[in-house]
């Protein structure tokens with residue numbers, strides 16, 4: 036206490052200075068604004084092609100998107116060491132834009148990257164996507180023809196225009212499950228829907244789109260139905276019949292061409308990562324065109340591949356959560372079960388969305404406590420008992436997922452984001468607490484943890500906080516300094532005011 | 544430091560005026576400043592404490608046996624055979640967790656102090672839970688200690704319900720600075736641990752008489768189960784207990800220590816356990832903050848030269864409680880008091 040404080044304050048000061056300088060430098064040199072919002076939203080989407088080359092010449096052709104309603108393409112780049120690259124533009128054939136890589140000889144595992152920057156722009160026209168497909172003649176025979184005609188007839192009765200007809204067709208498909216399964220034995224639902232729309236004289240096609248969600252990795256395209264009416268089109272989900280929204284769905288392939296074509300390779304896999312970036316408006320105006328994201332944000336995290344950046348977006352929030360837990364425990368005096376469990380729960384809440392997360396957490400812990408109280412009667416050794424709790428937590432999660440999916444609550448699937456081992460330990464601790472100190476203590480500590488988790492979640496999911504932590508790495512040094520300072524706090528905790536209340540009461 | 548100034552501005556001011564020691568300050572300014580980490584195992588492990596006490600001639604409850612490995616759990620039967628009463632505890636437990644007090648054995652049925660019946664199978668399960676580390680601080684493997692039952696001194700009988708009361712004395716740099724008696728009651732399951740619901744009675748350092756009492760951080764006047772008026776409590780052999788607490792602190796080398804003593808009806812004062820992180824409720828029970836007393840001792844530079852008797856005399860003179868003397872005639876009249 037009396038010695039060795041000097042170096043401590045020096046360290047804290049150094050951290051504070053480093054942090055502030057880095058942050059200020061980043062603000063001044065790269066023009067990154069303090070606040071989100073006064074900026075344009077840009078989606079960076081990275082397609083990753085993995086395959087195994089067979090030692091022959093390799094040709095890879097990947098469908099790539101162009102400007103379209105809602106999005107304007109402002110930049111693209113590729114990473115493909117040793118490969119020759121050509122962008123084949125739309126007008127050369129009728130296959131839309133494609134990236135074509137080629138190499139004379141390649142052997143073994145290969146990875147190619149294509150990244151595109153899409154500016155969110157509600158006014159973007161992008162006539163390219165609105166090109167109607169030619170209406171094909173559909174020839175049918177036997178039972179299929181009867182069924183198709185029946186479905187089409189029914190749907191037509193209930194509809195007024197191409198869009199309502201599409202919706203009714205999909206509903207009819209869902210309703211007449213027997214006829215539907217007869218049809219889908221021959222070809223998939225999407226193909227039938229396109230055929231039926233063509234029979235009704237309506238231009239339509241299947242397209243492949245990405246659902247844009249910030250910070251997602253290893254995503255796949257989804258198939259949507261694109262239905263035209265004159266100049267305009269609408270997208271439909273082929274199972275629910277709901278019209279798609281264009282703000283968070285990016286059309287990736289919309290020329291009825293294959294998504295990925297590989298000659299000279301096998302076991303190919305295509306996956307997508309995406310993150311949302313905010314770019315200042317004034318900056319874009321100044322330069323006339325949008326500068327490549329690399330130049331603009333070329334600093335630390337931003338030079339990493341997109342999928343790693345997406346990962347870091349979450350990781351960089353952890354210090355904020357940890358800071359909050361330290362604050363609440365040391366300055367306020369909240370008791371939690373498991374020191375940093377609340378941060379992990381908050382992270383899970385971010386993935387699952389708050390309500391689902393809360394309901395899921397409470398359900399799992401409550402059910403876990405019941406199972407655990409049964410296990411305690413079986414006279415098991417501790418390690419085996421915790422293992423049993425872990426397994427039952429996993430079974431429960433699986434059961435909840437299946438059940439909620441069956442009930443049509445796809446939200447329920449997100450329950451898998453919970454850290455299961457941690458949950459199992461929480462359950463074990465709480466049940467001991469219950470046996471030793473009664474349900475009240477369980478509520479205090481469980482409630483305390485949940486409250487801290489909630490608070491951490493609110494801060495960590497705040498737009499400003501997310502923006503700041505992701506864009507200003509220097510802040511991490513400031514967090515570090517703060518945590519060190521808090522660790523040195525010898526003052527009273529807020530809750531001690533209440534604890535020692537009886538001492539303040541009467542004495543003169 | 545800056546914190547001190549901050550503390551005066553905020554609503555904490557009144558706490559600070561009372562000299563209340565808060566959790567953060569206890570951790571930083573006392574525990575980690577005066578307790579060298581390498582000495583912790585001496586007090587965190589009850590077996591080590593017992594061995595140390597034996598070496599220094601300090602009485603502790605008789606050790607009946609130790610079970611260290613899961614495959615020895617079958618030995619529980621032979622260990623407790625022929626015993627009328629005993630206590631099983633985890634060597635590295637704290638806060639009363641995992642302590643099983645068997646006060647009566649009849650026809651192979653074990654009765655806890657609250658009357659709950661246990662079979663040999665239950666005992667074995669409890670022991671294997673202890674071994675797996677269920678009750679130890681970080682969940683690390685532990686050993687189960689079998690101890691002779693402590694039976695409370697007759698004069699203290701009515702103050703405690705279904706369990707032995709113990710005396711907690713905070714010893715700072717060898718000086719006993721504050722004391723409290725902890726009385727078990729029905730809600731605390733025969734254990735004298737405050738956050739299990741036991742009653743804490745502040746004890747005047749000078750006289751061994753009660754100052755006031757708290758249960759779950761609230762003031763109480765009489766024992767919730769036995770109805771006994773707590774103000775009349777007066778600890779027998781108080782000077783001996785103070786000496787014992789100093790001896791315990793000296794043998795560990797820890798600067799800020801909670802010493803838990805018991806008064807056995809046959810064997811007299813003895814050491815129950817030591818605690819390197821003693822709690823803060825003792826201040827509530829005494830209606831006084833620890834800080835003024837700690838600061839007073841911190842001002843000393845020549846501590847090692849004082850004998851136990853000198854230190855005890857010093858604290859009895861300077862740390863006497865005003866409240867206790869008003870309420871009951873003291874055995875020992877200090878020449879001067881300062882609060």
Ligand SMILES: Nc1ncnc2c1ncn2[C@@H]1O[C@H](COP(=O)(O)OP(=O)(O)O)[C@@H](O)[C@H]1O
Pocket residue numbers: 604629630632636637638639640642644690691692693694706707708709727733734735736803815816
């Ligand atoms: N040998 C014993 N005989 C009777 N009661 C005991 C015995 N040992 C412990 N206890 C009871 O259990 C309580 C806690 O025991 P203690 O050894 O202090 O462990 P802990 O570190 O968990 O506080 C004591 O206050 C006392 O009431």
Ligand SMILES: [Mg+2]
Pocket residue numbers: 638639736803816
């Ligand atoms: Mg104890």
